[in-house]
Amino acid sequence: MAFNDMRDYIQHLKDKGQLIDVNTELNVARETTELQPLMRHLHNIAGPALMLNNLSGYNTKDIPVLFNPYGTRERTSMILGEEGAFDGKVKHAKVLTDPSSWLKPNCIDASSASCKDVKIEKKEIDIGKQLPHVWFGKEGPSYITNAIVITKDPETGIPNTGCYRLTQLWNASHPNGEVYSEEEQRKCLSIFAFWNPPGNHIGLHWAKAQEMNKPLEVAIACVVDPVIQLASATGIPFGMDEMDFAGGLKGTPVDVVKCETVDIEVPASAEWVLEGKFLPNRDVTIGPHSNPVGYYDDAQxxxxxxxxxxxHRKDPIWYATMEMEPPFDHNYMACLPMEGELLSDLQSKIPEVKDVVVTPNLSYFIQLSVDGPQKPHPEFGKHVLHAVWGASGRWGRTAKVIVVVGPDVNPYDLSEIEWAIQTRVQPITDTIMNKSGQAFLMDPSATKDPGHGIALQSEQIGIDATIKVFERFTSYPEYSNAKADDVAAIAEKLKDVLK
Ligand SMILES: Cc1cc2nc3c(=O)[nH]c(=O)nc-3n(C[C@H](O)[C@H](O)[C@H](O)COP(=O)(O)O)c2cc1C
Structure with missing residues (x-):
């Protein structure tokens, strides 16, 4: 199934009973906001997506806010036309592995592009009046976490699309007590263009433009067909275009349209398009920043x-999401591409890798299709641990806790992972302690780089929770548990008794 835009995906969620309209008044103003507790509550109850229609402390009264659309693995898989968490990531990994299945975007005429229904020229831009602002917790600025950001390599002209958080400076509090200028508040954004080695790609474009002392054009498309956001959150090799990958995932090319003021194409059905440029030698201090590991960073x-x-479109929609102690809404939007990237990389070298689960807290569980005597060689589990740390892309190298399990352990179930560790692992012999790993940049337990205030080096642990035949034993005790089919049968038989 391919969606045309976010509105199609919203309708799909409604049809599946997964989205509710909320007309109760909710406050989204700084200091008094109700959005962080709402996010926590929804995740405590595995709740639905919401359309918030009645917000107070809000600058754009008539614009509804979509909330928690990706709050479960199942809803995130629906973006790819699948329902099961496993099926979604397998599809993602398959398309990622085969660039011949990717499809170039189709450039349509501006007159047919709904993202151009309303145009606001530079002199009229006043983001405090035009762009929705909501707050979630103690963060300084109001965030845009619904966007894909497109730039072109200043040397080659090849486009890159990435999903990065942006901040709006209107009504933002400054971490050092300063005040953003009137011009900055009316017209400026900043962006989390991190330099986490091997670096995000917009950071590479930006660094090249800085070196050349040139402005860098940028287009920010907000609230797009979610498959485009998923593709943009995937690390594909530098110099390849995420829009082509999105076409491969959809099975049909993405319709794009030329921007008004920059030489960039954007998804034609985006709810909003913000065009502009990075100015040479202009940066800004932002904070506090609520980060995805569940802490506030002071200033960056x-x-x-x-x-x-x-x-923007006529009657546009906004989508707001935040980072806090996991789980939160877009955890799964971020984890699915990480899982797909790693699955694609590992399976190309180790066919016995069956599934990769990255938890919202960024633990990595690798499920194999073999265990015990079927493992290709003793210490195979440790070989897989090393392969995760050596995988391509941004994430495998930052895996702080990895557990490798056999096919009888469900990698989505923490209790089963714990059972495997308790019954198949000797803590010294079956683990690898790595003292010089790469940190996940926001891990507060790792030492920070004084320049950018992000963590670079981290210790890591890999746990081989496979059965140690033939490493230590020639056989292992027989497994004692009911079969899944028998559990389903007894549940059916007693369904009227055990209501
Ligand atoms: C909702 C969401 C927000 C994200 N925010 C950021 C961010 O602010 N900065 C960043 O470097 N990566 C962020 N990521 C991860 C990147 O999208 C991901 O690493 C992607 O591969 C980057 O694209 P690139 O490889 O073209 O740079 C985010 C992912 C998601 C799903």
Whole structure:
């Protein structure tokens, strides 16, 4: 199934009973916001997606806010036309592995592009009046976490699309007690263009433009067909275009349209398009920042973007999401591409890798299709641990806790992972302690780089929870548990008794 835009995906969620309209008044103003407790509550109850229609402390009264659309693995898989968590990531990994299945975007005429229904010229831009602002917790600025960001390599002209968080400076509090200028508040954004080695790709474009002392054009498409956001959150090799990958995932090319003021194409059915440029040697201090590992970072320095044009659809929708102690809404939007990237990489070298689960807290569980005597060689589990740390892309090398299990352990179930560790692992012999791993950049337990305030080096642990035949034993005790089919049968038989 391919969606045309976010509105199609919303309708799909409604049809599946997974989205509820909320007309109760909710406060989204700084200091008094109700959105962080709402996010926590929804995740405590594995709750639905919401359309928030009645917000107070809100600058754009008539614009509804979509909330928690990706709050379960199942809803995130629905973006790819699948329902099971496993099926979604297998599809993602399959398309990722085979670039011949990717499809180039189709450039349509501006007159047919709904993202151009309304145009706001540079002199009229005043983001405090035009772009929705909501707060979740104690963060300084209001965030845009619903966007894909497109730039072109200043040397080659090849586009890159990435999903990065942006901040709006209107009504933002400054971490050092300063005040953002009126011009910055009216027209400027900043962006989390991190330099986590091997670096995000917009950071590479930005660094090249800085070196050349040139502005870098940027287009920010907010609230797009979610498959485009999923593709943009995937690390594909530098110099390849995520829009082509999105076409492969959809099975049909993405319709794009030329921007008004920059030489960039954007998804034609985006709810909003913000056009502008990074100015040379302009950055801005932002904070506090609520990060995805569940802590506030005090202050960080980020590049500044000046907007030149805004276009949007008639009766536009906004989508707001935040980072806090996991789990939260877009955890799964971030984990699915990480899992797909790793699955694609590992399976190309180790066919016995069956599934990769990255938890919202960023533990990595690798399930094999073999165990015990079927393992290709003794210490195979440790070979897989090393392969995760050596995988391509941004994430495998930052895996702080990895557990490798056999096919009888469900990698989505923490209790089963714990059972495997308790009954198949000797803590010294069956683990690898790595003192010089790469940190997940926001891990507060790792030492920070004084320049950018992000963590670079981390210790890591790999746990081989496979059965140690033939490493230590020639056989292992017989497994004692009911079969899944028998459990289903007894549940059916007693369904009227055990209601
Ligand atoms: C909702 C969401 C927000 C994200 N925010 C950021 C961010 O602010 N900075 C960043 O470097 N990566 C962020 N990521 C991860 C990147 O999207 C991901 O690493 C992607 O591969 C980057 O694209 P690139 O490889 O073209 O740089 C985010 C992912 C998601 C799903």
């Amino acid at each position: 320095l980020f590049p500044l973007i000046e907007l030149d044009c805004i276009t």
